[in-house]
Amino acid sequence: MSFGTGKIWMNGKFVDWKDATIHIATHVIHYGSGVFEGARCYSTPKGSACFRLEPHMRRLMESAKIYRMEYPLDLQPWFNVVLETIRINEMKACYIRPLLFRGYKELGVNPLSIPVDAAVMVWDWGAYLGSAALEEGVDVKVSSWTRMAPNTLPAMAKSTANYANSALIKMEAVVDGYSEGIALDVNGNLSEGSGQNLFLVRDGQILTPPVGSSILGGITRDSIITLAREAGYTVTETVLPREALYTADEVFFVGTAAEVTPVRSVDKIKVGAGKPGSVTKALQTAFFKVINGEVPDRHNWLTYVYPQEASLRERPKAVATGGR
Numbered sequence: 001m002s003f004g005t006g007k008i009w010m011n012g013k014f015v016d017w018k019d020a021t022i023h024i025a026t027h028v029i030h031y032g033s034g035v036f037e038g039a040r041c042y043s044t045p046k047g048s049a050c051f052r053l054e055p056h057m058r059r060l061m062e063s064a065k066i067y068r069m070e071y072p073l074d075l076q077p078w079f080n081v082v083l084e085t086i087r088i089n090e091m092k093a094c095y096i097r098p099l100l101f102r103g104y105k106e107l108g109v110n111p112l113s114i115p116v117d118a119a120v121m122v123w124d125w126g127a128y129l130g131s132a133a134l135e136e137g138v139d140v141k142v143s144s145w146t147r148m149a150p151n152t153l154p155a156m157a158k159s160t161a162n163y164a165n166s167a168l169i170k171m172e173a174v175v176d177g178y179s180e181g182i183a184l185d186v187n188g189n190l191s192e193g194s195g196q197n198l199f200l201v202r203d204g205q206i207l208t209p210p211v212g213s214s215i216l217g218g219i220t221r222d223s224i225i226t227l228a229r230e231a232g233y234t235v236t237e238t239v240l241p242r243e244a245l246y247t248a249d250e251v252f253f254v255g256t257a258a259e260v261t262p263v264r265s266v267d268k269i270k271v272g273a274g275k276p277g278s279v280t281k282a283l284q285t286a287f288f289k290v291i292n293g294e295v296p297d298r299h300n301w302l303t304y305v306y307p308q309e310a311s312l313r314e315r316p317k318a319v320a321t322g323g324r
């Protein structure tokens with residue numbers, strides 16, 4: 001299904017895309033009182049599979065907890081809703097957007113009495129920064145906007161409100177002719193892109209800003225850290241100054257939408273040789289092999305969607321080699 005077609009799950013029912021509407025007096029529209037997720041389902045040789053559905057849905061529930069939003073679904077029922085939404089739309093591969101939001105009752109900043117509504121949408125969404133970006137890398141700038149200061153809007157919650165900040169970063173970058181912006185935190189240290197986490201490579205070591213630098217604790221970030229350590233790289237989560245971008249050998253973004261996207265210049269200064277570096281390429285390849293099901297799923301990161309595809313996953317029967 002492309003964007004604008006198919007069915008959307010809303011509060012327990014599937015409705016046609018065109019009917020998944022809300023009233024103009026809905027709280028979330030006025031006060032940004034929503035939390036959401038962005039996950040992906042990939043088509044693999046063993047059938048369609050969601051990548052790391054559990055941490056995504058756990059993060060949704062944690063974002064809701066931070067904002068005192070209660071919704072009567074636990075983790076397992078949430079998995080079922082997501083899987084059912086993919087199945088009913090007969091998607092092989094898709095982007096998945098679960099959303100919890102303060103609904104319609106009355107207006108006023110205090111959301112505590114406002115009901116919490118939920119929806120899950122799926123649609124086709126290719127490479128977020130374009131497929132050329134995955135191959136060639138992107139040109140980015142350091143944003144004049146910083147990420148939210150700690151204890152203002154919680155960066156660890158994936159709240160709709162945070163994306164007002166992301167939109168400022170993204171708009172400035174695009175208007176200035178760049179693909180993306182990198183935001184600093186309130187102390188002037190590196191934070192993240194408008195919708196991606198950031199990695200640097202220097203002398204073969206991998207560095208990434210910590211959760212205390214106003215980043216979203218990305219699930220792709222966690223996956224890349226895991227894959228990099230398994231491949232023998234040292235990965236350090238550490239506070240990084242802005243200028244580390246200009247002296248890095250390699251810089252790359254990671255995220256559900258952006259996957260693993262090399263950065264080839266920052267503020268018109270070439271990163272390394274101005275093209276994707278070997279560590280970035282190695283990790284990009286490793287990541288794509290996992291999400292595309294081309295290597296064994298050693299971490300149980302894939303949740304298969306269609307029961308009828310189970311035969312694709314059956315192991316060949318062991319050949320009897322004689323009894324004892």
Ligand SMILES: Cc1ncc(COP(=O)(O)O)c(C=O)c1O
Pocket residue numbers: 038166192193194195196197215216217218219220221254255256257
């Ligand atoms: C601000 C921000 N940072 C980082 C990420 C990457 O997170 P994930 O890998 O969980 O998609 C996202 C995407 O959701 C994001 O919006």
